[in-house]
Amino acid sequence: xxxxxxxxxxxxxxxxxxxxxxxxxxxxxxxxxxxxxxxxxxxxxxxxxxxxxxxxxxxxxxxxxxxxxxxxxxxxxxxxxxxxxxxxxxxxxxxxxxxxxxxxxxxxxxxxxxxxxxxxxxxxxxxxxxxxxxxxxxxxxxxxxxxxxxxxxxxxxxxxxxxxxxxxxxxxxxxxxxxxxxxxxxxxxxxxxxxxxxxxxxxxxxxxxxxxxxxxxxxxxxxxxxxxxxxxxxxxxxxxxxxxxxxxxxxxxxxxxxxxxxxxxxxxxxxxxxxxxxxx
Amino acid sequence: xxxxxxxxxxxxxxxxxxxxxxxxxxxxxxxxxxxxxxxxxxxxxxxxxxxxxxxxxxxxxxxxxxxxxxxxxxxxxxxxxxxxxxxxxxxxxxxxxxxxxxxxxxxxxxxxxxxxxxxxxxxxxxxxxxxxxxxxxxxxxxxxxxxxxxxxxxxxxxxxxxxxxxxxxxxxxxxxxxxxxxxxxxxxxxxxxxxxxxxxxxxxxxxxxxxxxxxxxxxxxxxxxxxxxxxxxxxxxxxxxxxxxxxxxxxxxxxxxxxxxxxxxxxxxxxxxxxxxxxxxxxxxxxxxxxxxxxxxxxxxxxxxxxxxxxxxxxxxxxxxxxxxxxxxxxxxxxxxxxxxxxxxxxxxxxxxxxxxxxxxxxxx
Amino acid sequence: xxxxxxxxxxxxxxxxxxxxxxxxxxxxxxxxxxxxxxxxxxxxxxxxxxxxxxxxxxxxxxxxxxxxxxxxxxxxxxxxxxxxxxxxxxxxxxxxxxxxxxxxxxxxxxxxxxxxxxxxxxxxxxxxxxxxxxxxxxxxxxxxxxxxxxxxxxxxxxxxxxxxxxxxxxxxxxxxxxxxxxxxxxxxxxxxxxxxxxxxxxxxxxxxxxxxxxxxxxxxxxxxxxxxxxxxxxxxxxxxxxxxxxxxxxxxxxxxxxxxxxxxxxxxxxxxxxxxxxxxxxxxxxxxxxxxx
Numbered sequence: 001x002x003x004x005x006x007x008x009x010x011x012x013x014x015x016x017x018x019x020x021x022x023x024x025x026x027x028x029x030x031x032x033x034x035x036x037x038x039x040x041x042x043x044x045x046x047x048x049x050x051x052x053x054x055x056x057x058x059x060x061x062x063x064x065x066x067x068x069x070x071x072x073x074x075x076x077x078x079x080x081x082x083x084x085x086x087x088x089x090x091x092x093x094x095x096x097x098x099x100x101x102x103x104x105x106x107x108x109x110x111x112x113x114x115x116x117x118x119x120x121x122x123x124x125x126x127x128x129x130x131x132x133x134x135x136x137x138x139x140x141x142x143x144x145x146x147x148x149x150x151x152x153x154x155x156x157x158x159x160x161x162x163x164x165x166x167x168x169x170x171x172x173x174x175x176x177x178x179x180x181x182x183x184x185x186x187x188x189x190x191x192x193x194x195x196x197x198x199x200x201x202x203x204x205x206x207x208x209x210x211x212x213x214x215x216x217x218x219x220x221x222x223x224x225x226x227x228x229x230x231x232x233x234x235x236x237x238x239x240x241x242x243x244x245x246x247x248x249x250x251x252x253x254x255x256x257x258x259x260x261x262x263x264x265x266x267x268x269x270x271x272x273x274x275x276x277x278x279x280x
Numbered sequence: 281x282x283x284x285x286x287x288x289x290x291x292x293x294x295x296x297x298x299x300x301x302x303x304x305x306x307x308x309x310x311x312x313x314x315x316x317x318x319x320x321x322x323x324x325x326x327x328x329x330x331x332x333x334x335x336x337x338x339x340x341x342x343x344x345x346x347x348x349x350x351x352x353x354x355x356x357x358x359x360x361x362x363x364x365x366x367x368x369x370x371x372x373x374x375x376x377x378x379x380x381x382x383x384x385x386x387x388x389x390x391x392x393x394x395x396x397x398x399x400x401x402x403x404x405x406x407x408x409x410x411x412x413x414x415x416x417x418x419x420x421x422x423x424x425x426x427x428x429x430x431x432x433x434x435x436x437x438x439x440x441x442x443x444x445x446x447x448x449x450x451x452x453x454x455x456x457x458x459x460x461x462x463x464x465x466x467x468x469x470x471x472x473x474x475x476x477x478x479x480x481x482x483x484x485x486x487x488x489x490x491x492x493x494x495x496x497x498x499x500x501x502x503x504x505x506x507x508x509x510x511x512x513x514x515x516x517x518x519x520x521x522x523x524x525x526x527x528x529x530x531x532x533x534x535x536x537x538x539x540x541x542x543x544x545x546x547x548x549x550x551x552x553x554x555x556x557x558x559x560x561x562x563x564x565x566x567x568x569x570x571x572x573x574x575x576x577x578x579x580x581x582x583x584x585x586x587x588x589x590x591x592x593x594x595x596x597x598x599x600x601x602x603x604x605x606x607x608x609x610x611x612x613x614x615x616x617x618x619x620x621x622x623x624x625x626x627x628x629x630x631x632x633x634x635x636x637x638x639x640x641x642x643x644x645x
Numbered sequence: 646x647x648x649x650x651x652x653x654x655x656x657x658x659x660x661x662x663x664x665x666x667x668x669x670x671x672x673x674x675x676x677x678x679x680x681x682x683x684x685x686x687x688x689x690x691x692x693x694x695x696x697x698x699x700x701x702x703x704x705x706x707x708x709x710x711x712x713x714x715x716x717x718x719x720x721x722x723x724x725x726x727x728x729x730x731x732x733x734x735x736x737x738x739x740x741x742x743x744x745x746x747x748x749x750x751x752x753x754x755x756x757x758x759x760x761x762x763x764x765x766x767x768x769x770x771x772x773x774x775x776x777x778x779x780x781x782x783x784x785x786x787x788x789x790x791x792x793x794x795x796x797x798x799x800x801x802x803x804x805x806x807x808x809x810x811x812x813x814x815x816x817x818x819x820x821x822x823x824x825x826x827x828x829x830x831x832x833x834x835x836x837x838x839x840x841x842x843x844x845x846x847x848x849x850x851x852x853x854x855x856x857x858x859x860x861x862x863x864x865x866x867x868x869x870x871x872x873x874x875x876x877x878x879x880x881x882x883x884x885x886x887x888x889x890x891x892x893x894x895x896x897x898x899x900x901x902x903x904x905x906x907x908x909x910x911x912x913x914x915x916x917x918x919x920x921x922x923x924x925x926x927x928x929x930x931x932x933x934x935x936x937x938x
Contacts, residue, residue: 096906192806193888
């Protein structure tokens with residue numbers, strides 16, 4: 001299913017629906033609107049630095065990992081301000097779901113993944129234009145209830161019996177990273193749930209349904225005082241690279257390139273590190 | 281009418297007020313603009329028929345007796361016990377519904393055993409009792425059959441058995457023969473009559489068919505627009521109808537007026553000469569067959585009652601023709617086909633009608 | 646997350662419409678075989694509609710990794726998820742029956758102020774996105790929820806992350822189907838049978854048990870099948886409320902969704918299993934119960 005997709009567009013949407021049956025319709029409908037209303041002449045102004053009179057217009061659709069939500073939303077607003085007449089539409093989600101949507105033909109301009117493995121799905125499917133660039137890295141942290149009532153100070157503390165811990169499913173990058181960290185620590189941890197993405201894992205702690213979750217540093221930061229963060233040394237073994245790539249069938253390639261430039265610029269770094277990301 | 285029953289109607293078999301035995305009720309039900317006010321009394325062993333046109337309130341009265349419609353007022357006593365506040369399931373009442381309402385998922389036997397089971401009779405005993413009832417109804421071989429495979433007559437008898445199996449002290453029958461075809465009806469009517477005659481408690485029957493009422497009931501209570509218009513023995517009511525509805529049902533011309541000696545002056549029409557000697561408000565009735573029609577004004581006739589009329593409609597039944605007349609007096613006349621042809625009757629034709637005083641019947645209103 | 650819901654709802658509707666549609670076609674077909682041709686204005690959209698419903702399922706078959714299928718399907722993980730799905734859907738149906746039939750009776754047979762509002766609220770989970778339902782369940786029955794906190798404090802019961810939580814989530818989403826179906830049947834049923842039973846001395850509960858229930862049995866069966874099918878396909882409320890742990894809360898739809906992220910072929914294989922099981926169960930039930938309705 002993840003192979004041999006050439007041309008995005010509505011018809012491919014239906015084909016993808018057929019192939020994957022359960023995956024689909026909303027991916028097409030939610031992002032289709034943004035992709036469909038393009039576009040300026042794509043031969044114009046490719047790669048021109050942004051100064052407000054660069055001829056960029058139309059909508060840019062960005063598929064980005066859920067952990068990028070806060071920082072990318074900020075950057076999107078800045079982009080729209082710098083380039084009047086453009087509109088940045090985001091689709092945040094689990095990186096693998098997004099990758100499957102892209103190879104399934106969802107019309108998108110930019111893909112920012114939370115791991116190189118998920119980006120590989122897109123590059124293997126020949127859906128990316130050029131090589132992806134790593135723009136930030138993210139590190140794991142333990143999210144606990146505010147005030148850390150269970151006095152969790154290390155990864156090992158999570159294996160205490162009676163403690164309800166949620167992890168990300170191993171299919172998503174934060175789960176794979178957690179597994180790597182646990183392996184590095186030589187620990188065996190049985191969570192109460194493998195959540196489908198990092199935000200769901202964090203939500204379980206925010207709602208006090210779980211006592212702790214292993215999530216990204218950035219997520220802990222974004223949650224403010226609703227959770228408390230506990231760093232642990234093993235997280236160094238499981239640092240995730242976040243690659244970003246222009247997509248081959250981008251409906252608005254010019255604006256997409258400009259957006260990627262903003263993300264990798266000094267201003268982009270400032271916003272991303274402010275959210276807790278590490279520099280690559 | 282008093283709250284104690286229809287005593288002032290002078291019907292011959294009314295239970296005395298306050299009697300412990302039998303049914304003593306005044307049913308008051310209000311539903312929107314419709315108001316039912318029916319006093320009803322019956323002795324044990326008596327079969328009372330509520331007779332009336334559609335919408336008169338017969339079924340409402342029956343539902344009030346069964347506890348299926350709330351009583352808005354009045355009272356309801358059965359063998360001296362007040363039942364006004366007793367819910368349907370606790371009343372010692374059995375009901376045969378118009379379309380029987382046999383439970384479609386139960387066999388004939390289990391339908392009949394349903395009541396005893398609900399009264400706490402052990403399963404085996406309830407079924408034995410039910411089998412006995414079915415046997416009595418001549419349906420022993422249909423015990424294991426589901427209602428949809430019963431004929432109309434069989435279903436009617438199962439419904440009767442089911443109602444009787446709870447040993448009711450008041451048996452209610454709602455149009456028990458209406459759902460049957462003409463032939464079955466004749467047979468079942470005779471059977472039902474036998475079963476009702478053998479029933480020792482009070483039975484109340486609702487029907488709009490005068491024949492059913494006359495055959496099955498000891499006493500008729502005629503209801504129109506929620507009120508009792510007449511109450512008495514069937515033969516009595518047939519001879520002395522007090523409303524157009526009954527008169528039409530029993531095939532009589534009926535008029536109301538004021539009697540002075542042998543003459544009854546109608547409220548809005550001519551006078552009718554009768555043989556009875558009365559004073560005060562009175563009814564006059566005569567059958568359509570007593571009317572003679574003439575094309576010209578009869579000269580040698582001894583008839584005292586002579587009216588000029590016009591034909592409104594003609595309808596044949598059997599070898600007779602029923603003629604509807606209007607004019608000085610509205611009336612129905614029956615004549616033979618030959619006579620109708622000789623007179624050249626057609627709608628609009630002018631005729632003279634005569635009735636001999638001897639054939640009229642006057643009684644106090 | 647919501648995309649799975651869209652397709653499972655579609656499946657439930659197809660299944661619901663199945664027997665009814667057959668019922669409509671059969672009498673017409675047998676009475677006059679040479680009936681007038683359906684007009685193109687109806688036929689064309691009807692066929693497109695049919696293709697729309699069937700095409701995804703056919704595509705699923707076409708793209709199935711048949712060669713690797715035996716290996717995929719014999720894995721313990723698949724059977725674990727399937728077993729959990731069947732058990733929890735059946736338990737959710739049982740819960741729906743025990744609570745939903747009396748609720749339907751209340752709505753159909755009694756009159757109380759605000760009945761219309763209650764009815765609308767009962768059907769709310771039908772239109773509510775299941776994820777929202779899952780969040781609502783967390784708020785109510787979670788460890789820190791309005792009711793859940795007392796369940797935890799007094800009885801030590803916490804529902805999230807447990808199989809019981811899966812059953813709760815599925816019942817929440819599936820019960821309205823049962824209630825609607827049973828209420829409709831109750832309204833269509835002749836209440837005079839109940840009156841007849843009352844005159845024979847049956848208490849209201851006896852009437853319900855011995856007369857009403859048998860009379861509406863086909864409607865209850867149809868509602869139970871609908872509820873079961875809905876529970877089997879439940880995803881959003883389950884993953885939100887009960888989480889995802891293999892063997893405990895990971896039902897087939899969750900397994901499909903998570904497999905899709907890493908191993909699409911496995912996801913297709915799992916979908917196929919779910920499809921076959923659904924068809925088998927519904928076909929079996931329809932022969933037994935639904936032919937008479």
